[in-house]
Amino acid sequence: MKEIAVRAGGQAGDGIASIGESISRSFSRMGLHVFGLNAYQSVIRGGHVWYHSRASEVPVHSQGDHADILYALDRQTVDLHAHILRQHGTVVFDPEKFPLATTDVPAGIQLLAIPTLEIARKYTSQSVLQNAAGIGASAYLAGIPLDIVQKVLADSFGRKAGDVVSWNTNACADGYRFAEGKGLSHPRALAKQGQPKLLMTGNQAIALGAAAAGCKFLVQYPMTPATSIMHWLAAHSRALGVVVKQSEDELASMNMAIGASYAGVRSMTASSGGGFALMTEALGMAGMAEVPVVVVDAARAGPSTGLPTKTEQGDLNLLMGAGQGEWPRAVLAPSDPVEAYRLTVTAFELAEKYQTPVLVLTDFHLAEAMEGVDRSKIDLNVPVPSLFTVEPNGHDYRRYLDTESGVSPRAFPGQAGLNHIALSDEHDEFGHDVSDILAGTPNATAVRVKMMEKRMRKLKGLAKDLPAPVWEGPADAPLTFVAWGSTVGAVRDAMKLLEENGKKTNLLRFPGLYPLDPDVVRSAFARTHKTLLVEGNYSGQFGLLLRGEMGVEFPFRFLKYDGEPFYPHQIVERAEEVL
Amino acid sequence: MADSAVAPIVAPTTPQFPIVGKSQIKPTWCPGCGDYGVVASVEMALKRLKIPSKDVVIVSGIGCSSNLPHFLSSYGFHGIHGRSIPLAEGIRWGNHELTVIATGGDGDGFGIGAGHFIHAMRRNVKLTYVTMDNQIYGLTTGQASPTSTLGQKTKSTPTGVIEYPLDPIALALASGATYVARGFSGDVKHLTDLVAGGIQHKGFSFIDVFSPCVTYNKVNTFDFFRQRVYKLESSGHNPSDLSAAFQRSLEWGDKIPIGLFYSVDRPTYEDMEEVLQVGPLVHQPAGLKGRESVLDEFI
Numbered sequence: 001m002k003e004i005a006v007r008a009g010g011q012a013g014d015g016i017a018s019i020g021e022s023i024s025r026s027f028s029r030m031g032l033h034v035f036g037l038n039a040y041q042s043v044i045r046g047g048h049v050w051y052h053s054r055a056s057e058v059p060v061h062s063q064g065d066h067a068d069i070l071y072a073l074d075r076q077t078v079d080l081h082a083h084i085l086r087q088h089g090t091v092v093f094d095p096e097k098f099p100l101a102t103t104d105v106p107a108g109i110q111l112l113a114i115p116t117l118e119i120a121r122k123y124t125s126q127s128v129l130q131n132a133a134g135i136g137a138s139a140y141l142a143g144i145p146l147d148i149v150q151k152v153l154a155d156s157f158g159r160k161a162g163d164v165v166s167w168n169t170n171a172c173a174d175g176y177r178f179a180e181g182k183g184l185s186h187p188r189a190l191a192k193q194g195q196p197k198l199l200m201t202g203n204q205a206i207a208l209g210a211a212a213a214g215c216k217f218l219v220q221y222p223m224t225p226a227t228s229i230m231h232w233l234a235a236h237s238r239a240l241g242v243v244v245k246q247s248e249d250e251l252a253s254m255n256m257a258i259g260a261s262y263a264g265v266r267s268m269t270a271s272s273g274g275g276f277a278l279m280t281e282a283l284g285m286a287g288m289a290e291v292p293v294v295v296v297d298a299a300r301a302g303p304s305t306g307l308p309t310k311t312e313q314g315d316l317n318l319l320m321g322a323g324q325g326e327w328p329r330a331v332l333a334p335s336d337p338v339e340a341y342r343l344t345v346t347a348f349e350l351a352e353k354y355q356t357p358v359l360v361l362t363d364f365h366l367a368e369a370m371e372g373v374d375r376s377k378i379d380l381n382v383p384v385p386s387l388f389t390v391e392p393n394g395h396d397y398r399r400y401l402d403t404e405s406g407v408s409p410r411a412f413p414g415q416a417g418l419n420h421i422a423l424s425d426e427h428d429e430f431g432h433d434v435s436d437i438l439a440g441t442p443n444a445t446a447v448r449v450k451m452m453e454k455r456m457r458k459l460k461g462l463a464k465d466l467p468a469p470v471w472e473g474p475a476d477a478p479l480t481f482v483a484w485g486s487t488v489g490a491v492r493d494a495m496k497l498l499e500e501n502g503k504k505t506n507l508l509r510f511p512g513l514y515p516l517d518p519d520v521v522r523s524a525f526a527r528t529h530k531t532l533l534v535e536g537n538y539s540g541q542f543g544l545l546l547r548g549e550m551g552v553e554f555p556f557r558f559l560k561y562d563g564e565p566f567y568p569h570q571i572v573e574r575a576e577e578v579l
Numbered sequence: 580m581a582d583s584a585v586a587p588i589v590a591p592t593t594p595q596f597p598i599v600g601k602s603q604i605k606p607t608w609c610p611g612c613g614d615y616g617v618v619a620s621v622e623m624a625l626k627r628l629k630i631p632s633k634d635v636v637i638v639s640g641i642g643c644s645s646n647l648p649h650f651l652s653s654y655g656f657h658g659i660h661g662r663s664i665p666l667a668e669g670i671r672w673g674n675h676e677l678t679v680i681a682t683g684g685d686g687d688g689f690g691i692g693a694g695h696f697i698h699a700m701r702r703n704v705k706l707t708y709v710t711m712d713n714q715i716y717g718l719t720t721g722q723a724s725p726t727s728t729l730g731q732k733t734k735s736t737p738t739g740v741i742e743y744p745l746d747p748i749a750l751a752l753a754s755g756a757t758y759v760a761r762g763f764s765g766d767v768k769h770l771t772d773l774v775a776g777g778i779q780h781k782g783f784s785f786i787d788v789f790s791p792c793v794t795y796n797k798v799n800t801f802d803f804f805r806q807r808v809y810k811l812e813s814s815g816h817n818p819s820d821l822s823a824a825f826q827r828s829l830e831w832g833d834k835i836p837i838g839l840f841y842s843v844d845r846p847t848y849e850d851m852e853e854v855l856q857v858g859p860l861v862h863q864p865a866g867l868k869g870r871e872s873v874l875d876e877f878i
């Protein structure tokens with residue numbers, strides 16, 4: 001497998017993310033498979049930030065373990081990252097910014113000293129233009145054709161007036177030619193292959209999936225790493241006809257989403273764990289009042305404010321236990337942008353079919369990492385059926401009609417002859433409150449039991465409709481990885497590395513986390529020999545869920561809670577211990 | 580499967596009057612509770628304006644007062660404590676052809692829900708908010724509320740309230756509300772005018788109602804208000820004058836004003852939200868079928 005990776009690092013405010021994105025987008029336009037990871041901190045200026053762009057001829061699912069080109073905007077970047085450079089790796093730096101000698105970097109690593117500031121000064125006094133020269137040099141080393149990277153830079157400035165575009169493309173060319181003139185090249189440089197890919201983050205895929213599923217109302221309060229869902233939809237609000245509301249807090253978000261859905265509009269809200277926690281009371285109301293709603297929790301490393309720009313799969317228990325009392329819910333956990341798109345659509349379909357909240361659990365790593373996606377995998381032709389299906393039936397409309405499936409006919413304000421009250425208190429089939437003067441009378445107690453069972457019966461249907469566990473890799477292997485969410489990417493890459501070492505493994509992954517069909521899960525585990533649970537949290541929350549629900553035990557676990565994504569080599573090492 | 584032996588709580592029919600009337604659920608408030616006058620005013624205001632019952636949604640939180648939606652025959656959403664306003668806002672934005680009325684108590688609106696109250700006013704979302712301000716927590720059997728009188732003894736303040744009461748009218752004026760009124764449930768006719776005016780108002784209308792809790796508030800009784808209230812309408816107040824409105828909002832003691840403090844025209848949130856200009860969201864096309872070009876930006 002031929003692959004190459006470029007890492008750029010510097011201080012917050014240096015423009016590292018746009019350097020990295022330009023490289024990723026260039027790779028993606030070359031038709032290569034790309035994974036881009038933006039590592040930053042919860043500060044606007046000052047901290048150390050880096051971006052890692054990995055490209056390959058065959059699919060890659062994580063940031064990988066190595067880099068080949070390190071574009072260092074400061075000395076700290078060299079100190080922190082030079083060790084991940086592979087043989088023949090190159091450090092790109094400007095000696096005007098800091099001195100660097102071959103003795104400062106691991107043996108076998110070459111240096112490309114390039115006067116990026118001097119190049120920038122040819123065009124403008126704005127020093128940020130140095131980045132274009134550095135991008136050019138890095139692009140040359142990575143085998144990116146000059147015209148592709150120049151076009152990416154030009155496009156990133158959109159229709160900005162003035163000379164900014166030509167300064168950037170010219171400085172980029174200067175950097176490119178400078179590197180070329182040094183006679184340096186990289187043995188891993190890749191060539192163009194196939195159609196350009198779509199470069200998207202998990203959050204963008206979710207926003208797109210929501211719009212495709214017919215979502216017309218997104219309400220959010222900013223919280224990393226969920227915020228860019230709102231950013232994408234806000235930027236497209238008018239074009240796509242989606243109302244995007246920034247609320248005063250997450251309590252409002254959840255209630256507003258429920259209100260819009262009650263009025264007949266497919267709606268969604270998103271946050272990270274802290275904001276999700278504030279939504280939980282109203283989320284239970286949606287379960288009780290039987291209002292469909294889709295909620296995304298893009299988890300950060302907790303607890304409390306935790307590590308806002310670091311990743312973790314620690315919110316599963318929060319989602320499972322969210323809300324007082326018991327109400328039916330489904331929890332989905334996409335593992336890459338394509339699946340994030342598709343499962344967001346599924347979330348809307350399930351929420352609507354079962355008239356109950358569906359929760360989508362992601363994490364920083366999926367929310368913000370960028371992947372190259374084949375255009376053919378994003379099918380926008382999602383049917384969006386009308387919600388107005390109930391006709392007035394004399395005077396006998398029962399909003400909460402007790403049915404076999406637990407799902408009742410749903411009418412909307414504005415429809416004549418179907419007036420009813422939706423409510424948070426326990427109620428009968430008509431929506432009459434049984435919580436106050438009637439509570440405890442024998443009939444009200446019977447109503448309570450009946451309505452509770454009606455709602456909870458939805459779980460049976462949800463378990464049948466939930467995306468089933470997916471097998472990847474050979475049908476039979478001595479070791480089966482069990483994983484969900486963004487962790488799946490690194491496991492996929494680890495399996496490839498293990499295979500190269502002659503070790504056969506497979507993967508049982510769970511795009512749907514709850515409610516699972518016990519028969520399906522038990523028969524899946526019956527096919528395994530030895531399992532290794534890989535989760536990004538302290539207690540192995542999904543493993544505990546499987547144990548509690550169906551008695552599946554995990555004697556071997558690899559749990560990580562350092563805030564960093566899984567790296568393939570870490571999984572390989574743990575697997576080799578277990579094998 | 581359904582146990583059909585379990586009977587519904589009341590007769591298995593829901594009256595579907597074309598215009599809002601009483602539902603067949605009888606109010607469960609204590610005899611003499613101020614909230615009876617409020618539900619009567621809301622009903623009469625809706626009747627006067629002849630708004631079809633199918634187009635009215637009454638939204639509430641939790642509290643004695645928040646049971647109101649059950650007693651009228653429109654659509655309704657009886658939500659959770661303090662969140663009637665965001666719920667109502669979501670309904671409005673989902674379908675802005677609906678007449679949305681939020682009702683609730685002083686604890687619901689000015690305590691736990693205060694944040695939403697302020698923001699709905701500055702947004703000028705078009706809905707009518709009627710608070711049954713009994714200056715006490717009724718449903719939870721008589722604790723102090725944000726509007727309880729300084730020194731008032733309640734179950735949670737046996738030696739008297741030590742926090743200065745919040746002034747809902749002044750707060751509304753300061754928050755940019757465009758229709759600010761105060762009613763008294765002992766004067767149903769006057770209150771009906773205020774509610775009807777609020778429903779007709781283009782924007783957020785707030786009607787704070789003295790609605791005595793006869794069981795738990797022995798200070799702010801019907802008699803207390805009967806002796807003190809006077810009408811702004813008959814005292815030369817100009818409701819388009821914001822500073823005069825502020826002045827009047829500060830009056831408390833022997834003479835307490837009721838009526839319309841302030842009313843002004845300002846674009847509503849729904850006027851300003853571009854997506855809503857082509858019609859109610861609920862009736863707009865949805866999905867991305869045939870919109871392939873949205874993917875181009877990802878290249």
Ligand SMILES: Cc1ncc(C[n+]2csc(CCOP(=O)(O)OP(=O)(O)O)c2C)c(N)n1
Nearest residue numbers: 641642643644660684685686687716717718
């Ligand atoms: C989150 C939450 N906290 C507390 C309660 C308990 N509770 C129910 S009603 C209420 C206060 C009611 O006072 P008010 O809003 O003034 O209504 P009133 O009963 O006086 O009409 C409280 C604290 C609740 N239902 N939910």
Ligand code: SF4
Nearest residue numbers: 609612643717792793
């Ligand atoms: S407790 Fe007070 S507010 Fe509640 S119903 Fe009785 S009188 Fe009305």
Ligand SMILES: [Mg+2]
Nearest residue numbers: 684685715717
């Ligand atoms: Mg009260």
